[in-house]
Amino acid sequence: MSIVIETQNLRRCYGRGVTLVAAVNGISVSIEQGEFTAIIGPSGSGKSTLLNLIGGLDQPDEGRVLLQGQDIAGMTGNAISDFRRDHIGFIFQAYNLIPVLSAHENIEYIMLLQGVPKLNRQARVLEMLGLVGLKGLGHRRPAELSGGQQQRVAVARAMASKPDIILADEPTANLDSKTGAELLDLMRQLNAELGLTFLFSTHDQMIMARAQRLVHIKDGVVEQDEVR
Amino acid sequence: MLLVQLAFRNLFRNGRRTFLTCLLITSSLVVMILMDGLILGMLGVMVGGITQTLEGEAQIYKSGFRDRFDSTLYLASPESILTVLEEDATLTAYAPRVIVPAVIGSSYNTLGGMVYGVDPEKEIATSRLRQALIEGEYLTNNPRGLLMGRLMAEKLEIGIGDRVVLTASAVDNNELVQGLFRVSGIIEFGPKELDESFVFIPIGAAQALFHLGDGLHQIALRFKDFQDANRSDLALAREIQEEGVEFKGWLALQPSVGAMLEMTSYATLIIGVVLFLFASLGVVNSIFMSIYERLYELAIAKAIGTRPAFIGGLILLEAFALAVISCGIGLPIAFCLMTYFAANGLPLGGTMEFSGVVLPGRLYPELVWYQFVQFPLYVILLTVVAAIYPALFAARIAPARSLQKAL
Structure with a gap:
């Protein structure tokens, strides 16, 4: 299996002087194609910071983030925006969607940014809606969808751009356990059937139970890397 | 197209705020048009009073x-x-x-x-x-x-x-x-x-x-x-x-009128600038409120790959749409008011003499085409200019920090 993401001695600090805290303190980890991995750890352990650094949402103070061999740590402006658009899918905790756009338009949005032709876009949106079990609900705006349905649309949007990896930061945090389990089953299914690579940041037991690999983080360092 | 669609939908997300901001811009435009019309009307009365009473618009005489x-x-x-x-x-x-x-x-x-x-x-x-x-x-x-x-x-x-x-x-x-x-x-x-x-x-x-x-x-x-x-x-x-023969127009015959005209145009400019400055501050405030309200959403849009220029452009387009809507509302209102006052006059409370000219008891504003073309363009331009700073702010949103802050 090829390596999708590799971090090398990644370090990110917040504050200054005596208040300086290393949220991520020299983490080196690699994620392979098709993995279903969860970064776990207590609150403040640095898992979300690590996910932000991997996703190019934050800049490391030291170290490198290699995505398909390309270092994204120094990218800024349009370059990092375009890179995220084309290579990384994001699912956040909540309010993932643009409220004034319908589910269909939310999924289409990222492809519009990519410049995908209209016919291809439409076909892919319908395909994605079908994959996440929301066929026929594309016209609804986020406010007209349940929390679980909204997260499904977020999954569909994340997949729509054909990314190398999907990063999910606490995707079930705002869902009840049943809906959360259904969403995770869907993602696991997409991982198994389509070979999509998922990387979670979580302390949700349901995700941990489904993950193939658990990267335990504490105080900004990898404490344990557990492959099941 | 997506940008336009998003801008218009965003505008109507918070109807009350959009309405209030529109009201501010619309009022500024209407007041500006009315004020210009009244000043033109007053100048017309004053220049007319001087030139038409006895002096004439020009004179020929021995040096x-x-x-x-x-x-x-x-x-x-x-x-x-x-x-x-x-x-x-x-x-x-x-x-x-x-x-x-x-x-x-x-x-x-x-x-x-x-x-x-x-x-x-x-x-x-x-x-x-x-x-x-x-x-x-x-x-x-x-x-x-x-x-x-x-x-x-x-x-x-x-x-x-x-x-x-x-x-x-x-x-x-x-x-x-x-x-x-x-x-x-x-x-x-x-x-x-x-x-x-x-x-x-x-x-x-x-x-x-x-x-x-x-x-x-x-x-x-x-x-x-x-x-x-x-x-x-x-x-x-x-x-x-x-x-030995001299020809002089009314401005040369009455230099004080020229000075008065110049002063009036400066006064109009100053009042206009102050008026639009206040309106611009209102627009900036309103746009910032809308940005802070959507901070998480904008951060997500940026996180998934929206370029900073697109975000900035969206904010500018929202401001542009706001100004266009305001002008669309303000122009008919201004036209109706101007037409009414041009026909019926604005009561001044009695005749008065000013600089040797008798001002009538009612002032009739003058309706000129440029008030309905230039002023709306100024309003649109100034609104968009006022939105540049908020647009830059929105374009520079750091996704990781904003996502954390907004949650």
């Missing part, structure tokens, strides 16, 4: 005459000038005049004043002499008829039909000359200076009395477009220019 109203400085052979005036297409009217300082006496009193020898017919189209008549009859062919200001008549304690003796120096030999006239009409222009110092007699009688022959002291002109009078390249001015 130096206007400095001291020296009656010995006159156009001795004005025929060639009158011929040019008769044929000039830019003019609507002209009025030849004789102007001599004189002592005006009645049986009870005497006063110093100015005697205007006028052509009664030509004055009708040139000045307000005919309209100023409040009692008696306008000048006719009667060579002994005289029009007198109301205040002067009161001071001389005379009325219609009473005798008046004009005493002055003859312009050719400085000998004292006297003429007997009868008051045929009482006039009232409004400005005190005119109503207590001026008398009007037929021009032929004046030329004969003051030994002028065919000579004239002044020719007052009215143009089809009153601004022509101030044009430096006016063909008429070049044509009549000969040794």
